[in-house]
Amino acid sequence: MDELDYISGGTQLVYSARHMAFEHCSEAIVVLNPQADRFEDLNVAASHLLGYTRLELLTLPATEILGHPLPDLVAFTQSAMEHGSAWSDRFTCRRGDGEYLQVEVSAIPIAFKGRPLLVLTLRGHRRERFHQDNAQTEQAMRGGLIEWRDVFKLFQENERGNQLLLSAVGDGIYSIDSQGLATFVNPAAARMFGWSVEEMLGKNVHLMHHHSHTDGRPYSVEDCPIYQAVRDGRVHEGRQEVFWRRDGSAFPVEFTSTPVIVDDGIIGAVVVFRDITERRNTELQLQKALAELRALKERLEEQNAYLQEEISTEHQYRDIVGRSAPIMKIIHQIDVVGPTDANVLIHGESGTGKELIARAIHQASQRRDHPLIRVNCAAVPAELFESEFFGHLRGAFTGAVRDRIGRFELADGGTLFLDEIGEIPLELQSKLLRVLQEGQFERVGEERTRSVNVRIIAATNRDLRAEVAARRFREDLFFRLNVFPIHSPSLRERRSDIPLLAVHFIEQIGARLKLPGRRLSKGDMARLQGYDWPGNIRELQNVIERALITSRGKELNIDLPVIGAQVHQEPAEPRRILTEAQLRELERDNLRAALEACGGKQFGKGGAAELLGIKPTTLASRLKKLSVVS
């Protein structure tokens, strides 16, 4: 590097004095050529401050010593050139011993031989102070930084949380500014509308999704409660409204529009809404289920009332008692037909147990958990038949004060027992036929056709074939009912069951009357067996009940006042006075009849002595006395 011209030459002294002043000035001064990035001169103080020899300082790049990147130095230099001076305390010099030194620099530009130079006055901070300052600054910075970082993190987390929350919730959420333009739309909202978030932002969303009422009438923004929140600053709700999708379809919603108020000013509103289609559907299903439940309840109440009526009238369920061939046949028939759904027609005299058979069939069927409903057709007035069978609507006829379920509906899923079917009027027979064929009917006074699934068991004591022949009973109906005929035998046809039945009723009725342990004499039992029983089993029940009530002691006193006449096969005339001869003849006849009834057997079980209620020896002596040939 060249020595400065002014160090040599004619004005040496002056320059020398100046030079000395420069050289030994307590301030550290360097002359910087910024373009060359070199110091052109420097004094002793500068050399001390920077910790380099003079030669080192004149050789090294200035930026390296001043510790500043070139652009910063250029900026500083330019500022000094432009403004005539510059000052900075941000220079950190790397001293020759490797230490760093913070330096305060003042710069004055000079032009020397056409070259722009800068005279820099350097003031170094004491090292300790520098370190101290540095440490303080760092501490402050670090503290601030940590605090700032915490706040930032918190903010970030919050924000992320909010974003996540708003994005993830199933509810639609959007916000509008005071102009009614969308400023935020969450993905759920956009998805529900069929628009993208970007398409909605900045738009008047009312026009996009709330433009029409449920019935299609236009919905003006002025009437919109969502936008109202922006105008009046109050929360608005919608419960019965629909939002429209991009594709023109609508869905029912519930929404809340909450104004956003900042510094007493309304800056917009946040809208939260929910698609309630599913809830509506559930509500509808619930309503339907409730209606069904109500109908079921109605039916159950009717059934219950019916069953209460049944219980109070007669029924306890009993097994069929008997071992006779006809009874064994019936039990077999029940086993066969019970599990099928076939209609059954039971024929037999009154009181022979037709209903008992019907109940046993129902019990043997798959329908046993559903009701068996009985209609005694003989007890229904002709004009009420249809209503009894099919039900009616309130006001369908005089006296129909409320809706009523018919017996067919009551028996749905179960069995309908039509007792005394021969009594059904002809007009109704065709309607009955239709239910049997199609399972369909209408309530009286109602258009609606109803369906049922009912099995029919009918019973009659009439000769239905004769009724068909006499055109009082429809033949097609007869065939429908007579799918599986069962004959219920009279008691006369199964006398051998009488002892079993008698014992059964003594126990059963005795238990009811609280008269346990009663029994029949062998003679009485034989007389019961010999009796003709026009009233069949029901009559036997009555006789036993009467005996239980009137008897004193354990032995029952059977009262069959007409029994003799029955056995004699001729009517007795109680008031008639008989001669001795007539009396003997009567006794003779009685003995003969008893012998006949017992097939000639005189003694032992089922013998005439037992039947007559006398000892075998008494019978033997009477036969002898009256010359009856056995």
Ligand SMILES: Nc1ncnc2c1ncn2[C@@H]1O[C@H](COP(=O)(O)OP(=O)(O)OP(=O)(O)O)[C@@H](O)[C@H]1O
């Ligand atoms: N085999 C039997 N075992 C036990 N009890 C019987 C038997 N048969 C009938 N009964 C009883 O006799 C009574 C009359 O029977 P049920 O009412 O079934 O006769 P029914 O033929 O239906 O009479 P109706 O034609 O008069 O209605 C009932 O109390 C019934 O329980």
